[in-house]
Amino acid sequence: MKKILLLFFYCTIAAIAQAQKYDFVVAQDGSGQFKTVQEALNAVPDFRKVTTTIFIKNGVYKEKLNLSHSKQFVKIIGEDVAKTILTFDDWAQRKNSFGEEKGTSGSSSFYIYGPNFSAENITFQNSAGPVGQAVALFVAGDKAKFTNCRMLGFQDTLYTYGYGSRQYYYKCYIEGTVDFIFGASTAVFDDCEIFCKKAGYITASSSPDTVKYGYVFMNCRIVGDAPENSYFLGRPWRPYAKAVFLNCNLGKMIKAEGWDNWGKESNQQTAYYAEYKSTGPGANPAARVKWSHQLDEKTAKEYTLEKILNGWNPKE
Numbered sequence: 001m002k003k004i005l006l007l008f009f010y011c012t013i014a015a016i017a018q019a020q021k022y023d024f025v026v027a028q029d030g031s032g033q034f035k036t037v038q039e040a041l042n043a044v045p046d047f048r049k050v051t052t053t054i055f056i057k058n059g060v061y062k063e064k065l066n067l068s069h070s071k072q073f074v075k076i077i078g079e080d081v082a083k084t085i086l087t088f089d090d091w092a093q094r095k096n097s098f099g100e101e102k103g104t105s106g107s108s109s110f111y112i113y114g115p116n117f118s119a120e121n122i123t124f125q126n127s128a129g130p131v132g133q134a135v136a137l138f139v140a141g142d143k144a145k146f147t148n149c150r151m152l153g154f155q156d157t158l159y160t161y162g163y164g165s166r167q168y169y170y171k172c173y174i175e176g177t178v179d180f181i182f183g184a185s186t187a188v189f190d191d192c193e194i195f196c197k198k199a200g201y202i203t204a205s206s207s208p209d210t211v212k213y214g215y216v217f218m219n220c221r222i223v224g225d226a227p228e229n230s231y232f233l234g235r236p237w238r239p240y241a242k243a244v245f246l247n248c249n250l251g252k253m254i255k256a257e258g259w260d261n262w263g264k265e266s267n268q269q270t271a272y273y274a275e276y277k278s279t280g281p282g283a284n285p286a287a288r289v290k291w292s293h294q295l296d297e298k299t300a301k302e303y304t305l306e307k308i309l310n311g312w313n314p315k316e
Contacts, residue, residue: 022055022077029057037061037076037086046070056122058083064090064109069141071114078121081148086110087125092133092156104156108138118145125152130177130198135159139167139185145314146172153180154197160185160215163208168305168314175224179204181215182237188308189217196224196231196253201260203234205241209270213308214242222282226253235260239270244295246276246303254282257289276300 024040025032034040037056044052051073058079065086067074078084088109094102109126117139126136136153140162150173151158157176160167160183167187174181175195181187182204194202194217202222207214215234224231231253234243258275261267274293275285277300285294306313 022053024052024054025057026054026061027057028059028061032057036063038063038065041065041067041071041074044071044074048073051075051116053077055079056084056086060085060087062087062089064088066111067114067117067141069113069115072141073116074114075118076120076122078119078123081121081123081150084121085123085125087123087127087136089126089128090134091126091128091131093131094128104133104135105138105159105161107133107156108135108159110136111138111140112144113140115141116143117141118147119149120147121149122146123150123152125150126154126157128154130154139183140165142166143312143314144168146170148172151175154178155200156180156182159183160187164211166309166312168309170314176200179235179237182206184208184238186211186213186308186310187215188305188314189215189220191218192220194220194222194224196222196226196251199226199230199253201232201235203241203243204237205234205243205271206236206238207240207242208238209240211242213244213303214272215244216303216308217243217245217248218303220245220248222248222250222254222280224251224253228252229255231255232260233258233275234273235262236264236267236271237262239264239267241267241271242273244272244274244276244303245278246295246300248275248278249280250278250282252281254284256284256287258284258287259289259292261289261291276303 178200276295
């Protein structure tokens, strides 16, 4: 009896400690305040000026999620990155309730509009499969940070949607086929694993002409099960697309020419594609298209987090 009481005491203390550490807990078994992630997001007070932390226990949460612009400083933490899965299965050609196609933007599993969002140990997934455009994560809010997260899908997995949005991905795993990292935002991918499936293009930036930086990959590993010579590093979705790979290890799937102009020669005059000290079997600076760039050491030093992200240092 004494042992049972002690066990109950310690379990109670642990539960209290967990409740104090997190503002909300989501658990499908009812052990938290909410059983669904959307309920927890809805419960965040509008325009709160301090961080609201939501702990999500292991489970596959099939929900089409939306974090509105008024929900700022929201942080979600998964119990285990491989077992805390936020997923849905919409795709671009799927019909809505009016019989209209949802489109690429309408296909996302999770929409993030609130600024100063962060996520740790979460898998973001679109489970529709290889059916065309099917977004797993749509990020519009400014100062979005992802640490040790996974983004799973095929075409158009990660939509860095926000015009002027600054985004930081650290030690993340991102997989896909065609244009699986795409959009207008300025985004840094730091020490990430980029997994190429089948064949396609890693990036499809649509950077506006008003920003200096688009996508910057730092110390990333480009891996996958795609065939040799089947992938471009990127192609310009819009004329002023920008993508730079710094100190990245490139797998054998990367084509020797590296970059594609999306069938428009005029894009070669406006897009900015560059590398610095690429390694691995996919590194081939001499064979790259002539309109891309190989950076020198001085220029490469300009690519600091604070400069790329316009004064925001996500590591602080």
